[in-house]
Amino acid sequence: MSGTFVIRGGKQLNGEITPQGAKNEALQILCAVLLTDEEVRIKNIPDIHDVNRLIEILGDFGVKVTKNAHRDYTFKADEVNFNYIKSPEFKKDGARLRGSVMLLGPMLARFGEACMPTPGGDKIGRRRLDTHFQGFVELGADFSYDEDNAFYTLKAKELHGKFILLEEASVTGTANIIMAAVLAKGKTRIYNAACEPYLQQLCKMLNRMGANISGIGSNLLTIEGVSHLHGTDHTMLPDMVEIGSWIGLAAMTKSNITIKDVNWNQLGVIPSTFRKLGIELEQQGDDIIIPAQENYRIQKFIDGSILTVSDAPWPGFTPDLLSIVLVVATQAKGTVLIHQKMFESRLFFVDKLIDMGAQIILCDPHRATVVGLNHEFPLRGTTMTSPDIRAGNALLIAALSAEGKSIIHNIEQIDRGYENIDGRLRALGADIQRI
Numbered sequence: 108m109s110g111t112f113v114i115r116g117g118k119q120l121n122g123e124i125t126p127q128g129a130k131n132e133a134l135q136i137l138c139a140v141l142l143t144d145e146e147v148r149i150k151n152i153p154d155i156h157d158v159n160r161l162i163e164i165l166g167d168f169g170v171k172v173t174k175n176a177h178r179d180y181t182f183k184a185d186e187v188n189f190n191y192i193k194s195p196e197f198k199k200d201g202a203r204l205r206g207s208v209m210l211l212g213p214m215l216a217r218f219g220e221a222c223m224p225t226p227g228g229d230k231i232g233r234r235r236l237d238t239h240f241q242g243f244v245e246l247g248a249d250f251s252y253d254e255d256n257a258f259y260t261l262k263a264k265e266l267h268g269k270f271i272l273l274e275e276a277s278v279t280g281t282a283n284i285i286m287a288a289v290l291a292k293g294k295t296r297i298y299n300a301a302c303e304p305y306l307q308q309l310c311k312m313l314n315r316m317g318a319n320i321s322g323i324g325s326n327l328l329t330i331e332g333v334s335h336l337h338g339t340d341h342t343m344l345p346d347m348v349e350i351g352s353w354i355g356l357a358a359m360t361k362s363n364i365t366i367k368d369v370n371w372n373q374l375g376v377i378p379s380t381f382r383k384l385g386i387e388l389e390q391q392g393d394d395i396i397i398p399a400q401e402n403y404r405i406q407k408f409i410d411g412s413i414l415t416v417s418d419a420p421w422p423g424f425t426p427d428l429l430s431i432v433l434v435v436a437t438q439a440k441g442t443v444l445i446h447q448k449m450f451e452s453r454l455f456f457v458d459k460l461i462d463m464g465a466q467i468i469l470c471d472p473h474r475a476t477v478v479g480l481n482h483e484f485p486l487r488g489t490t491m492t493s494p495d496i497r498a499g500n501a502l503l504i505a506a507l508s509a510e511g512k513s514i515i516h517n518i519e520q521i522d523r524g525y526e527n528i529d530g531r532l533r534a535l536g537a538d539i540q541r542i
């Protein structure tokens with residue numbers, strides 16, 4: 108059952124926060140444990156709903172799961188239970204999160220067969236899976252889709268490497284095709300591959316397991332298939348979406364916050380994008396320090412035109428942080444156009460911000476113009492429902508900056524991606540209660 112947050116906003120926060128391990132990396136890495144019958148130990152696993160559900164699915168699939176410590180597990184997929192993935196339970200469990208779709212590649216590669224219900228995840232517009240299945244078919248799999256039950260099945264006696272040009276640089280699609288190709292016969296080349304740090308981490312882990320992947324970090328991956336993979340250890344990177352969110356939180360609440368151990372080199376354009384909003388942030392060692400700032404002014408483009416912040420496949424700006432940028436802009440000085448190119452329904456949450464007093468024009472489902480209030484008029488607390496994981500966190504940040512009491516329902520949407528978010532915000536001085 109989903110709970111509610113009650114927030115009394117307008118308080119300045121202060122202190123240090125350490126980002127959790129990356130959610131979207133964890134989902135890929137956990138699926139990869141199916142590729143070997145040896146032990147894989149994974150550390151810094153975020154303790155969040157989506158990840159815990161995937162660990163449960165692995166357990167139900169017969170993978171031996173040992174919890175060594177908090178956020179530290181060992182997995183051994185030496186025996187699997189195919190009855191489970193054909194059962195009604197799997198149809199229900201698999202459909203509860205997006206990341207479960209990445210079980211397909213490893214299942215197909217190692218067992219010659221894979222099936223999956225339509226995965227869950229955020230309802231943020233159409234989220235097609237064509238890239239995944241086209242990739243599997245190119246590697247030699249037979250694909251069928253049972254429309255009545257929304258159930259996908261793949262079969263392949265053997266997979267054979269080849270040149271695959273992806274229709275789009277899909278993050279989970281690239282992960283799936285990589286995991287199928289590492290055990291295929293011969294050489295696979297994937298062009299227009301997504302190359303997020305999550306995928307770089309996956310490829311590095313697979314290489315430690317004995318795979319032969321080159322081109323890591325680029326959009327052309329070359330994979331020489333091997334006959335089997337062995338065990339390894341892996342540690343998750345800090346979650347860059349959390350890091351961006353805490354930068355936004357500091358600016359919105361005029362707080363001095365230090366974000367610890369951020370792995371700066373993997374943050375791409377995230378720091379510079381927040382700097383374009385006028386937010387000061389300083390790299391100190393591997394921490395980010397955001398000093399308390401009374402105001403922040405949005406930059407213009409060199410020709411004097413209004414700044415646009417838009418999402419793009421990596422190394423472009425991640426779509427998962429656009430809702431945070433939008434919220435932060437509501438209290439900046441100046442104007443910015445937010446252009447969400449990838450998803451069709453991720454900007455509708457601006458209605459709630461408008462109710463709170465923000466000056467936003469939703470131009471169409473993909474674009475919103477924000478005219479900042481320059482902290483001259485605080486947002487007003489209100490009652491709202493979290494529509495998706497990132498908008499949920501953005502609304503939470505808005506509520507923490509707002510005057511008065513806010514209530515956020517459906518916080519399950521926030522909990523699926525952020526570990527103990529209320530506890531960690533309270534440690535910074537926030538007034539937030541879970542009821």
Ligand SMILES: CC(=O)N[C@H]1[C@@H](OP(=O)(O)OP(=O)(O)OC[C@H]2O[C@@H](n3ccc(=O)[nH]c3=O)[C@H](O)[C@@H]2O)O[C@H](CO)[C@@H](O)[C@@H]1O
Nearest residue numbers: 131134205206233234275276277278279280420426427449
């Ligand atoms: C579990 C997981 O890892 N989820 C992430 C993953 O989802 P996921 O892997 O599902 O997202 P995809 O990368 O497949 O695509 C996201 C959307 O962008 C569109 N698209 C994609 C590539 C492209 O070049 N052009 C384009 O328009 C797709 O049609 C789709 O609507 O990547 C998304 C894009 O970074 C993130 O928002 C999600 O948090």
Ligand SMILES: C=C(OP(=O)(O)O)C(=O)O
Nearest residue numbers: 205206228229427496497
């Ligand atoms: C959209 C997201 O998650 P998912 O792909 O799991 O729905 C996200 O992490 O922002």
